[in-house]
Amino acid sequence: MLRLVMAALAGGLFGAGLLVSGMVDTTKVQGWLDVFGDWDPTLAFVMGGAILPMAVAWRIAARRKVALLGTPIPPRPEPKLDHSLILGSVLFGAGWGLVGLCPGPALASLTFGGWGGLLFLIAMAAGMVATPLVRRQIARLPA
């Protein structure tokens, strides 16, 4: 039960942070990407603000090895830079640029983002569900 309460606290704080930071506003995200237009550096401040507490958290986690509720700290992933990582990041970046929403803000803005926001979330969910099919195609590519 405590695990669920803490997960909800984290999710709620994440959602509140996305709203306060302005990252639910697609003009801020697209403004950050629009380096040759009316460039908006806000996203860099958000990233910087978010990375600071997490950098401290990783240092603590490295010492403790186990989280407070008993779960082992997730191991460092293999530093494997494969097709899926690069292709996936490029596709995600393209979608991010076209619309200005990423998965977190798409969820956080659901209650006030109108029908367009709901449509984005449904399309995003469809893309997620279709991923295993695409993964199988990528597996056939030469390394």
Add this chain to the structure above:
Amino acid sequence: MIEQDWVHGFAGGLMIGGAAALYLLVNGRIMGASGILGSLLDGSDALQRAERLAFVAALVLVPLLIVPFYTTVETHLTGNWLLIVIGGLLTGLGTRLANGCTSGHGVCGISRLAPRGIVSTVFYILAGGIVMVLFRQVLGVI
């Protein structure tokens, strides 16, 4: 001069990072929005299902409590439905293929100096920037 938006951005960023730190140090999980939503959708790792549902429910509902403190909260989302659908499909597919998005690879990965997180972030920002130049500066459609 420091713009008000930058201060809000930094404060909101601290909250986002604080949430990720909480989820890591208390629950022992990586706070990645695409991973949490994606694994709920494809049913992988059923053991974490309830935890992820609680996370997503609060992520969706808590912003509603803050909205009244603002005179306007606008997503300024495009009205072009085709663009929304294409952008959504690309975002869903891309983040699952890459195993992470702005929160997982960006916030959690970069802060751990994880090569995958750093490389992914470079590529999605580059792709977003190129799309921006092409579709806004050249074609003028977004």
